[in-house]
Amino acid sequence: MCGRYTQKLKADDLVAAMSARDETGGGVAESYNVAPTSTMPIVVAPPAAGGGPGGAAGGDSAGPSDDDRSGRAPASRVLRLATWGLVPSWAKDRAIGVKMINARAETVATRPAFRAAFAARRCLVPATGFYEWFHPGGGSRRGQPFYIYPAGQAGDGGIFAFAGLYEVWRKGDAPLVTFTILTTGAAEGLAFLHDRSPVILPAAAWDRWIDPAADPAALAPLLRPAPVGVLAAHPVGAAVGNVRNKDPRLTDPVDLDPTVAQAVELAGGPAVAAADLAAGTGAASGRAGSAEARPAVAAVDLSLFELDPAEAVTGDVTARDER
Numbered sequence: 001m002c003g004r005y006t007q008k009l010k011a012d013d014l015v016a017a018m019s020a021r022d023e024t025g026g027g028v029a030e031s032y033n034v035a036p037t038s039t040m041p042i043v044v045a046p047p048a049a050g051g052g053p054g055g056a057a058g059g060d061s062a063g064p065s066d067d068d069r070s071g072r073a074p075a076s077r078v079l080r081l082a083t084w085g086l087v088p089s090w091a092k093d094r095a096i097g098v099k100m101i102n103a104r105a106e107t108v109a110t111r112p113a114f115r116a117a118f119a120a121r122r123c124l125v126p127a128t129g130f131y132e133w134f135h136p137g138g139g140s141r142r143g144q145p146f147y148i149y150p151a152g153q154a155g156d157g158g159i160f161a162f163a164g165l166y167e168v169w170r171k172g173d174a175p176l177v178t179f180t181i182l183t184t185g186a187a188e189g190l191a192f193l194h195d196r197s198p199v200i201l202p203a204a205a206w207d208r209w210i211d212p213a214a215d216p217a218a219l220a221p222l223l224r225p226a227p228v229g230v231l232a233a234h235p236v237g238a239a240v241g242n243v244r245n246k247d248p249r250l251t252d253p254v255d256l257d258p259t260v261a262q263a264v265e266l267a268g269g270p271a272v273a274a275a276d277l278a279a280g281t282g283a284a285s286g287r288a289g290s291a292e293a294r295p296a297v298a299a300v301d302l303s304l305f306e307l308d309p310a311e312a313v314t315g316d317v318t319a320r321d322e323r
Contacts (some may be wrong), residue, residue, distance in 0.1 A: 002102055002181045002238065004196040005034045005130035006147075006251060007041070009159060017159045018043050018126055018206075019237065027081045032250045034084070034127075035243040036101045042082045042164060042179050043124035045210045076207055082123075086180035087169040090114045097178050103165060105184040105199055105223035109216060114180065117165035120212045122219075123183055124201065125160040129251065131240055132193040132233075136263040144260055146193055147251045151232040155244060161206060163199035163223065187226040188231065192269035200226045235264075235272055287307050302314035 009017060011028035020043050022028070028041050028143035085097030103114045136143070150158030157273070166179040187197040201209055205222050208214055234253040239245045261272050 002130050002183060002253055003036065005125075005127045005162075005198075006247075007031050007034060007126060007127040008048050008251075009126070014041065014159075015079060015128060018077060018079060018124070018161070020079040021046075022079045024081050026081055028079070031246065031247050032248050033131075033240055033243060036085050038084050039081050040179075042085055042166060043077050043079055043126060043161070043206070043210065044121075044166065045212055046076070046078045064146060077124075077210065079269065080133070080177065082166055082177040082179045084180075085178055086113070086117065086165060086167050087176060087178045089116070089167055091132060091169060092171065094172060094176060094178075098253075100178075100180050100185045102196075102198075103180045105182050105197075105220075106165075108182060109220075109222075114165055117167050117180075119216050121166050122209050122212070122214075123164040123166045123179055124206055124210060125164040125179060127162055127198075128159055130198060131236070132166070132190070132197075134193050134260075134264060135233075135267065136260065136267075142238075142241070145236050145238065146233045147236045147240075147253075148187075148190065148193075148231050148233045149251075151229055161201050162205075163201050163209060182223060184223050185225045187231055188228040189270070190231065192264060192267040193233070196223055199223050200230065223229060233270065 007014070008030050010030060011024070011026070012024060014028055015022045025042055026040070031038065031040070033042055044192050045204060075122070082098065084101055086103070087094045087097040088100075088101040092095075100113060103118075108114045129147055131147055132146050133143035133145050150160055152158075161180040164179045165182070166177060169176040169178060172217045182199040183196045183200050186193070187195070187200070190197055199222070201222060209222065235256050236251060237249075237254050240246070240250045256272055265271055
């Protein structure tokens, strides 16, 4: 699943990374602990030429776009703000959005809450990483958080795009734009954390995904787990569990209790730094305590993460509860 993520880039850097026109009105801010109901940037297709309903979030103004008025060539991507937690257009109450932060790729085309958005209102959700919790023995008690990010880019330089959907809810005082993040089977190497991961789209597929005219059925092969080498992970401190904590140090690697470190490896996770409890120190400062520090494969640049749109979806697509 995906219940917390990061967006560490400043507005100008994010606009450049996504090759998008900024229509957020200065609302982009870095966040090291994005939680449901947060207002965050998404990337959508621009409104249809000449105004009117189009592919952009909330893009149904009656007038021409900024590009039409200025004479600039229209951008193929637009950065807008939206609230995390999709509220279907037919919903009576916006509170339903807290239950709609993720949409399962296997059922998104048929589930009533998501099928209309999947057909015509797809978006990119820019992220620099996300969090997931390791639960020894699969228990439900508080687990050990891990930070997952583009392989080879543990700092602020990496960016990827989650596959998302958006809706515009009009039953309040003002239109509300909301979004959800699609999930699929666990990304390669992350099954020790959870059996679901967010869908990460290769840059080559970004425009195809947000194009409202694209055939949704032809997009299904994109909704698969990220392959080996795309992601890396390292353990982080428990402070990320509190949504009020926003400190940049939330993504810093930490050493693990030796028992937990052993449980991670036994569950199929990476070898991570274990604290030397006798000395009160660990190895994180020496080797970052991350999966990336001792990679099984070479890091893969996300710009090279290509998927064949004609290739069939692989992996286990057995339906489970929406997560």
